[in-house]
Each structure stands twice: as structure tokens, then as C-alpha cells.
Amino acid sequence: MQTRLTPEKQVDLYYYMQLNRQLEERLVRLFRQNKVVGGVYSSLGQEGISVGTSYALEARDWLAPMIRNIGALLVKGFKPRDIFTQHMAKVTSPTQGKDGTSHFGDLKVRHVVSPISMLGDLIPVMTGVAMAGRYLGQNIVAMTWIGDGGSSTGAFHEGLNFAATQRAPFVLILENNQWAYSTPVSKQVPLRDLADRAKAYGIASKVVDGNDVLAVYETTKAAVDECRAGRGPILIEAKTMRMKGHAQHDPAEYVPKPMFEFWKSQDPIARYEAYLAENKIWDAKRKAEVDARIERELDEDQRFAEGSPLPSAELAKEGVYCEGCHTVEAQWERAKKEVMPPASCIDAIWKINEFGAFAAKQEHIPRQASTGNGMKPAVQVPASGSAQPVEVDIDKQPALRVPFGRGPKDRAFERERQEKQPPPKHRHRHKGRRR
């Protein structure tokens, strides 16, 4: 895999993956000692996805982790102590014991939205984050993850469809780890590549080897860049395997042994270590240093968590409402007057570029084979000015910063309309009340 990452950053990827893995191994031990209050959801074998994807984001960007994305939280700057204390329900945890696992965030500094258990719900929420970032002129990208199973929820479809209609700068990582609790992916989704779900929304998608951290990083980086340039949203399917049960309580006896064996040979950290050695990015000494650093940090933070108290009971009543404890402030990076009258005023009418009739001559929209459809949607646009109904390529539509009624396409349409005879009645004019 070609990468533009410096050797130092390549070692950084290893650091985060290994930190992720060692942290979870400690959580398992703490779980067995009854020191974890709830469950432990392993991301063993999937560390390359959490780390490789989030590493492609910038500090200003936003993410929302799912339960197996502890690695992404570490990349965003949270410390192992945050994860330890969350699992152990300590008052020193980011939620002070009100919620567990990876269910915490930080809106102000790290730009992390706290997930909830209900699968799929983050997708519309992060769509809103992406839209708000664009509205405020921040030029951010929003990212979240979803499982193969979670991609069958209604929220997934509503969210991704809305993101697509808005061209939101939003990257969705679909972690296909072959299992949703005890159900194999084939019973969840009748597709070989779940990335093909993107076709239904007319957006770009990619399939990547989720156990190759550099491939994950590079694919995601390209997608993040595309989104930042106004060509989002993008769906990335990362193929991987859940190497443990659904959580600690589940021995995963329903998974065929050879399947585990195959995927064991694909372990992302072992593969990456070999890559780093082969390409002389590091040597044994450097690896030993990094490993020692990880142990040191984990020792310290585990000690901190174990020594922390549980919250006092009175805390249960507190914080249902914001009663002045938080300030709500938007960070404007464009002039507010751009979104205020008179700049914001438009003619409130629809411009309809295609009339939607059946196009006999046109081939059915060609789709590429199911190995992911590349960064561009497969929809081809006939030359403009054709009398045929025009397939709208949403890729080519102006990003929403351009109020409709003013974009280049609309001007072209207006010109064409004036040149030719009056069009059929297609406008629903509604006289907006101007004030």
C-alpha cells in the first residue's frame, strides 16, 4: 500500500492500534475481576478500522464512535483513563458514571458526539453535524461507523438518504465484521458488498480491506478530502471479522472454527508489524519503545481508574436539564450577514430540471460490478440541452451553499427555457409572503 504518511505517523498508527488492543485486554481482565460494571465489547481484529479511519480526520472534524470504536476515541485524544473509568462507572469518568462504555463525547474541544445504544441513530445526527458545520462555514467533515447488522435499521436509510439529498460532508464507515450478535451477515443483508447500499442513495462508495490499516487510512483520507470538497456523503465498507463474541458474555459458539482460523491469519496488527519491519519503518528497538510506552500509560491510567471512587448517590438527580450549566455557542467562520436578509432572500419556487418521464431510448442506469463503485456515482449525465429528460447527477449539482434559483444549472435552464417555446406547466408557484 502506497502511503503519504511519514514514517513517524506510520508508527503512530501502530501505537493507537496496539493501545486499543492492550486497553481492551485489560478491560477483559477487569471484567473477570468484577471491576467492570456492565459489558465489554471487544474490537479485537477491528482495530485497524477504528484507527485508520479516524486518523484521516483533522482536529476540526467531528466523529461519533460506535461501541467497537475505542480506537477512534484514542486517536481523537481521549485517554485510556476515560475508557477505564467509563467501564468501571467511576465518578471520574467523562459521564461521571451516568453512562458507560464508549458512550461519551466532547462537543467543545474534541468534537466527539456521544453514541447511544440504538443502532443507526448516529447517522442522521452526524448528518446534522455535517450540515451545521457547512452552514457555519467551518469546512468540517463528520464521520461515524455502523455495523453490518446496524445497516438494516430505518435510521441508517433515513439518515444516509437525507445526507445524500443534502450532499452533506459526511463519511460513513460500514464495518462488516460478518456477524451481528449471533446472526451472519447473509441473513442481515442480501448483498455481497454492503457498500452497494450506497447506490440506492446515488452516492459514492468504496470497499476496503479492513484489516489493512494503511489501506483503511488512505481510502478514508481520499473520502474525507472528497467530502470536504463538497462531494459527500461517502460510504466505505471495511471488510473484517469480529474475533470474539458479541460481548464478554458470549462465547460465539455459533461461529464456524475455520472462519476464526482464517481471519486470525489476517490479524491487522500482526500484518502491520510485518509491513513496518519489511519496509524498515522501524526496528526492534523502536517497537520495544512504543510497546513500553503503551504499558506505562495503561498502568498509570488503570491505577487511576481503580483508585477512583464511584459517584455519590445525589448525582442521580442532577443534570436532566441544562439550567445554565452549559453555554450554547455557534462558531461562525463565515459572515452572518450571508444568511440574513437581504443576502438570504430568494424566489421561493422550485426549478425542475427534468420532468421524470420514462426514457425509452436510455439504457437502464449502468451500475458497476459489485466490488464497490468507486468514488464517483455510476450515473452518467447526458449532454445538457438534450430534449430527452435529463438524469440529474447530484454530484454535479451546486453544493447547498448556493441557494437554488441562482446556481449555474438553474441559469442554464432559464436560458434554455427562454430560447425555446414555453415549457409545459411544471412549476408550482407559491407566492411566498415577503416581509
Next chain:
Amino acid sequence: MPEITMLEAIREALFEEMERDPTVVALGEDIGVYGGAFKVTDGLLAKYGPERVIDTPISETAIVGAACGMSYLGLRPVAEMQFIDFIACCFNQVTNFVAKSHYRCGAPVPMVLRGPSGGGVHGGPFHSANPEMYFVHTPGLKVIYPSTAYDAKGLLKSAIRDNNPVLFFEHKFLYRRVKEEVPKTDYTVPIGKAIVRRQGRDLTILSYAAAVHTALEAAATLAKEGIEAEVIDLRTLLPLDKETILASVKKTNRLLVVHEDTKTGGIAGEIAALVCENAFDHLDAPISRVTGLDTPVPYSPPLEAEFLPSVEKVSVAARELAKY
């Protein structure tokens, strides 16, 4: 001051808040070019443009989810349910994501979710609902249900400026039926404060939304018979104005709760418990309820009339209570 309808008052609040604060944005189905199914948002798009007035797909979960995400960046989105009945489609986003956000991770969600609700217009089982109690049962939300144009405007402004998620129910029977003088100047009505609509000494009638007008009409009838009913408009259901409720009960010693929502699990039950816990000794009669039937809201006019609380039903219950 010109007289305006409740619908116009709500619209004015939206215009004024969008003018006052560029972080206020609106989203929902058909709210832009069309101006909303009831024309509440008419003209907003023309003035504030498509970045701030967003026509969405028919995806209630996406609407509420996106509004929540926007609020995390400091926007104050006002999301519309085309009919409040459709809030059932995004129940999860509202009750699990939005409502719990501040409590569990300190992330305030300053959004408003508003929409036309209630019966009396022959909307049938899916366009007449009063689903407020699902949300009154959800800590973290605020629930407002006004009965007048003045309150609707002032409360919607308060809701938009609040740092918490607020559900704002707009009784569609009242949209164009109640009219009053509403100031053009900026004013707000505080969330969580009930108001005494009519002073009385013999019994208290607690109500909210369209049923307030039923209660007031009944009170006028009762007055002719010498029964002086105090009528209180709750305005906000969550948080409930316990002080005003208890003060009135302590004064009149008799309580009748009137609401259009169904009886079982309606707020009357909660208020009855509140009064029993805090003012039992002041009661001279059992607490009485006049509510919607425990059925879906039926379509045909005689069936719907049977469902709804009426002046007659309220008067009968009030007379019983007064002579107990």
C-alpha cells in the same frame, strides 16, 4: 395592535426569531416552497433562504436526528412534524437520543420540535392525536401546549431560546379559530408557568390547549347558575407548574381536570396524584376528570364529538363536583 390568529402568531415568532438570531434554522417536510401543510412557515424560505429553511425528505427520524446534530454545533433548529401524529416515527430519536443527551453526557440539545396536533377537525385516527404524554413521561424534554395566540408566540420564542429540547404542540383546531391582539414587540412567555384564565371560588378546572376554551365556555354557563369555577390553563405540561395548581386547589377545594388526551395515562391522573400527595386535606370532593375517550380519535363527526370533551360534559361534571 392588530388581531392575529394563533397560526399567525406562531409564524411571527418564527420570523422574529430567525431575524434575531442566525443560528435559528427550520427544517421539515414541505415547509419551504409550499410553506408547510398548514402554511405556518409560509414566506420563511423566501426571506431566509434554503440554508436556513430546509425542505427534507419524508424521514422523521432524519429530521429529528439532524436537528439534534445541528444543535451540537450551536444551532437552534426548529423541526416541524407535518402532523404531530408522525412523531411516533421518530420516537426513538426524541426519547433516547435527544432527551437523554444532557443528562448522560452533558450535551445540551437546544432544539424545538413543533407540529399541529389535536382533534376536532375530522382528521381521523392518524391526524388528530394528542401524543404529549409519551413525552411528558420522558425526563429531559420540555412540553408546551398553548391555547392562545399570545401564549403561542411568547412560548415558542422561549422554546427556541431554551437550551433544552422543547416539544411544542400546536392545536390545529385553534390555529385559525382563536384570535387576539398580539404585540409586534419582542416578548416571551415563561416555560413552566400556568395561568389563571378565570377566577373562581367554588371549584378549579385545570386544562390546556383546545380544552381550555371548552372549560371557559362551561365556566360561563356555570356562572349563570351561581357556580364560580376557576379555570387554569397549564400551558406547559413538563415541567408542570405545581405551585399554581396547588394554590388553586387550596383555594377552591374541588378539582376537575379537563383534557382532550385520552383518560388512561393522561396528565389528569398525574395531577390527581400530585394533589393527593400535597393537598389531600384541602379536598372537599374526589378529583374528577373529563377527557378524551380511551380510543383512537374516530373520523366521523358524531363519533369524534363523542370522543372529545364538550361544554356539556364539563358542565355536568362541574355541577356534580360543586354539589358534592
